Amino acid sequence: MSTADRETVTGVPPGIAAAREDLTPMLSQYAELCAAHEDALVLFQVGDFYEAFCEAAEAVARVCEVTLTERSDSTGDYPMAGIPIDNAASYLESLLDAGYRVAVGDQVEDAEAASGLVDRAVTEVITPGTVVEDDLLESGTTNYVAAVTREAGDPSDADPDSAPTLGLAAVDVATGECLVTAGEPETVAEELDRIAPAEVIVGPGVAGDRATRDDAERGSAESEPASIEFDPAAGDPNRTVHGHDPGAFERAAAVDRLEPYLSAPQRRFDADAGLRAAGAVLAYAEYTQGDDGPLEYVSRVRRYDPRDRLRLDAAAQRSLELFENRGLGASDTLFDALDSTNCALGRRCLERWLRRPLVDAGAISSRHDAVGELADRTLVREGIADALATAYDLERLVGRVSRGRADARDLRSLHATLAVVPELKATLAEGSEVGEGGEGGEGGEGGERSEEGRSGNLPRTDHLRDLRDRLDELEEVRELIDAAVASDPPQEITEGDVIREGFDDDLDALRATEREGREWVADLEARERERTGIDSLSVGHNQVHGYYIEVTDANLDRVPDDYRRRQTLKNSERYYTPALKEREEEIVGAAERADALEYELFVEVRERVAEETERVQALADALAELDALASLAAVAIEHDYVRPEMVEDPDAGIEIEGGRHPVVERTEDAFVPNDADLPRGSIAVITGPNMSGKSTYMRAVALAVVLAQTGSFVPAQAARLPVFSRLFTRVGASDDIAGGQSTFMREMSELTEILHDASPDSLVLLDEVGRGTATTDGRAIARAAAEFVHDELGATALFATHYHDLTDLAEERERAFNLHFTATREDGEVTFLHRVVPGASSSSYGVEVAELAGVPAAVVERSRELVAETEAGAGATPGPERTDDGIGPERGPDADAEDVSLREFLAEEEAEELPAIEPADDAEESDGADVSADCDPDSVADPAADASGDLPPSVAAELRDLDLARTTPIEALNALHDLQTRLESDDD
C-alpha cells in the first residue's frame, strides 16, 4: 500500500466530496463522519454490514478482497464495498496491516425505533497501537501506542551542545497500563525499543511530525524547534509513526487532559516533555475510543526513570535475541526459552521484566528468593500453574468492563478468574513447613524465615508472603457476579437469559408471567380438544400471526362461537380466542419487558464491577507476578539453572562455572558448558575458527547477566555476578542487516554509542567489530576501540575477532587477556570442540568451514592455492612451519591450539598478514596506540612513519587536543589522515 493510496481514502473520499451538495441524508451523514476523521478510513454501519463508498470502497475491496458493488439512489451511482459486522475482525486486521486507521461508524440508535435516518457515530478508531478487540490482539502481548515530544522552550536559549530532553508516554489501551518517562534522545530511543509500541504519535519538532516535515519541505525555519536527530521508527521499520494534533501536545491541554487521571499533574513530572507526552497519548487514546471522556481503566499513570533498570539498547536486544529471532541458527528467543507461564497476564509480566531487568541488588535477590522457594516446592509450583491455567486475561477483561464493553460472558470469565484466588492463597500456604521440598537449599536467603513461615501457614520468603497478601479475593465482586449473571449466558446482552433467577424480584415476576402464559398455551391444545371434541385440533405459533388454534375443514362445524378467524389455509382454518389473545399479549409484553430489564440490571452490575477496577488491576498484577515467578522456577528446575550469587562489591567481576547458552543448549544435543572469569574492567579478546562458538560464548555470558537481573536463575553450575547498569553489544556488520543504513555506518554508529556511554558499570560485547570495511581499516578500528574500552572506559568487555593481531593487547594492557576456541583436524576434517581455553588461537580454518558449508570443490581448492601463495610470498619472514594446506602449524590429531605458543602465533600471523613489516623488532617497538603503524603495510613502509618520535609541535598539540571520547572512529581516521598529510608535507 503506497502512501498515496492511503491519502486518497482517509477522510472524505473525493467522489463523495464532489457530490456533497446532492447527497442523500445517509451519504451526507457518512461524509460528515469522514470529515471528522481526516486521518482514518470510515466504515459506516448499514444494517449487518460496515460499508465504505467511492474511493474508500475501492480501497476496502482491494485490501479486504471483497466485491465492489454499486449503490444507486436518486442522486447518482456510488461504488460501495462492505464487510460483514459479525465477521469483521479479519477484515479489520487486513486494513490495519495495510497501514490504515479505521473509524467505526456504528448505528447508535435502534434502527426500528428510529424515525427517519438512524443516528450514527464513530464509536472507536482502530489503529495499530490502540486495538482492543481480542480477535485482533495477540494474547499475552502488550500493544502500546506511544507519544514522543520534545522539551518546550526557545531553542536559541539552549546550549547547542546539550541534547534536548524528550518526553515519552505509552498506553496499552486494552489494559490501561500507562508509562511516562523523559530523557535524552538516546535514552528515549532505547525506551521506545523496549516498549516496542505498534504506533507512535510525535509532537512538534520530532522527526515524523507532520508540521515539521512540511516545514522541512518548504525549507522554512519557523518558530518551532527544528526536527532533532531522533527517529521514532529506528528500532522497528514496521512501527507506524505519524504526527498528531499539535494542540494536544501543549502544556495547558496536557494538564487538563491528565487531571482526571492523577491529581495536580503539573507538579508530578520532572520534565515538561514527559507531562506533555502523557497528555497527548491519553488524548489520542481517548480519541480512538470514541472521545467518550477519560478512560477509567487507566488508573495508574506510572512515571519512571530508565536509569532504574538495566539499560539494554535496541542493538543489544536484537543481537541477544531476547524477543526476536534473527533467523541465524536456533529458531527461539530468550523469551521463548524462559516462558513457561500459564496465563496471558503472566506472559506479559515476564516480557516486561525481561525488557527491563533490575539494577537494585536487593530487588534482584528478592525475586531470586521467590524463584528459589517455588523451585523447591514442586507441589506449590504445580498448584499455581494449574490454578492460573484457568485464569482469563483479567487486565483486558477489566478494561472492557470499565469501557462498558464487557458482555455477560466477560463477567463470567472475570468470576471464574476471581474464583481461583482463594485456591491460590491456599496453595501458597500449603506444605510450607520448614523441611518441605529441599528446604534450606537455593531459596534460603534474605530473611525469609519468620515465625509465621515456620508455623507452616505462609510462604517462606518475604516476596511470596507479600504476593500472597496482595491476592485480593474481591469476594463482593465475585458474589455479585455469581448471584447476578447466568452461568452460561449468551453473547448478546439485550435478548435475555443473562440475569440469574432470584437476583431481582421484578424480573422474576415478569419471567413468571411469561412462563405461566406459555404453560397456559401449552395446555390449551388438550383443553380445547376436550371442549370441542376435535381430536385433530392443534395450537401453534408463527412470527406473523402469533398464537393460533388450527382446525381442519372437516371439523369446522364443531368450532365454538368464541373462536375468531385469523387465517384461512388450503385445508384448514386458524383461529384465536379472546383469552388466547390476552395471554399472548401478556407473554410478549412480559418477555419484552424482562429482556429490557435484564439489560438494565446487567449494565448496573457491570458498573458496580467497574467501580472496583483498581482492585482488580492490583489483583491482576499480583497474579501476573506469581505466574512469572512460577515460570522462572519451572524453567530453572526443568533446565537445571542455578541461583546466581549477586555480589554488590563495585569491583566484582563475572565468575561463571559451566555456563550455557539458554537457547542454543536446547537445540544442540551436546552443548559444551564453558567457564567465564572476567574481572571487573577486563577485556577478553576471543579468537578461534569460524563456527567454533565465540559468539555463542559471549552471548551466554551476557544472557546470564540479563537473566540474573531479571530475577531468573541462570544456566550454569555456579555463578557470581555483579549488578551491571548497562549492557552494550555490537555485532559484526554482516550479522546484522536490519535498517536502511549502510551496514558499516550502522556498525560505526553503534560503536560510537558504546564508546561514548559505556562505563565501569557496563558490560560490552564486541563481535567482529570492523568487519564491514577494508581489512586494514577494520583492524585499525577494532584495535583502537579495544584500547579505548580498556584504557578510557574501564568497562568489562568481551571482544570476539578474526583479527589475530588484536591478541597482543594482552601483552600491552594490564586487564586484557586472551581466550580462544579450539578445533581439531583429522584427515582434513575439522571438528569444533566448542571449548574455551586461555590464550590466543592460531588458525581460522576459514577454508575448511567453506568446504563444510558446501562451497564447490574447485573454489575450495583454489582458495587453498591462494593461501599457499600468500604464505610463500611471506616466506622471508620467520615463522613456524606450515602444513601442506598452509592453514596452521602441523599438529597431531589430539593437539589443539593450546599447543601453539603465543609467540609462534604472533610470528605466524605476521607472516600471514603483514608481509611488509620487517624486521619483526619494529613491530614490537611500535606503540599499541599507533594502529596504522601496526597494521597497514603501506603506512609502515612510508618513511613518514619514522617521524613519530619527533613530531612537529603543531601536530603533537593537535593530537593531544583530540577529544577521543567525542570522536567517532571515522572522525578519528580522518583526523589521522590529516595529520599524516601534514607530516608528509613537512618532510617535503
Ligand SMILES: Nc1ncnc2c1ncn2[C@@H]1O[C@H](COP(=O)(O)OP(=O)(O)OP(=O)(O)O)[C@@H](O)[C@H]1O
Ligand atoms: N558450547 C557449545 N556447545 C555446542 N555447540 C555449540 C557451542 N557453541 C556454539 N555451538 C554451535 O556452533 C555454532 C557456531 O557457533 P558461533 O556462531 O558461536 O561461532 P563463531 O565462532 O562465533 O563463528 P563465526 O566466527 O563464524 O561468527 C552454533 O550455532 C552452535 O550450533
